Amino acid sequence: MFEDFKVIVANDPALKGSAVKRLEVILYPGLYAIIFHRYISHPLYLLNIPFFPRLVSQIMRFFTGIEIHPGAKIGKGFFIDHGMGVVIGETAEIGKNCLFYHSVTLGGTGNHTGKRHPSIGDNVMIGTHSTLLGPIKVGSNVKIGAETTIIMHDVPSGATVVGTPGRIVRLNGKHCDKELEKTKIKV
Secondary structure (H helix, E strand, O other): HHHHHHHHHHOHHHHOOOOOHHHHHHHHHHHHHHHHHHHHHHHHHOOOOOHHHHHHHHHHHHHHOEEOOOOOOOOOOOOOOOOOOOOOOOOOHHHHOOOOOOOEEEEEOOOOOOOOOOEEEOEEEEOOEEEEEOOOOOOOOOOOHHHOOOEOOOOOOOEEEEOOEEEEEEEEOOEOHHHHHHHHOOO
């Protein structure tokens, strides 16, 4: 739990300054959502205990506005800034050191069985009101801009994605709209 606390302090510029200011972390809904997911609902889900994992996740949704399905796999260093409206589906996988802002959705399309939700690599930032749907793969070191909606195709590592529908505008630090047409990367 201390690691979850440290991640928020390290990533939120509003908490820079005195120890009293850093104490505000205990008011962050994302902290409670991830703690209850990591230490209660997900372990119960892995034990195949019926009903209670979902009950815990729904109680946390009520109190925090963040819905994390008990089946979601979430790596260390995960930070949800502000949090309201975040939805993470059952088969979603999130790597290490990821940052989500409010109203991010890792959802399904309704057209898949088995793996139905996105897999997110390490060190990924997903901006406010972004929607990723289906069993897509988002590589590591990716930035997805605010209001980027309907990403339904894989995103390579090192990409920056913006717009509706989401399109790659930078790849490994270089502008790439024309390069993408040549390499046929679809987003």
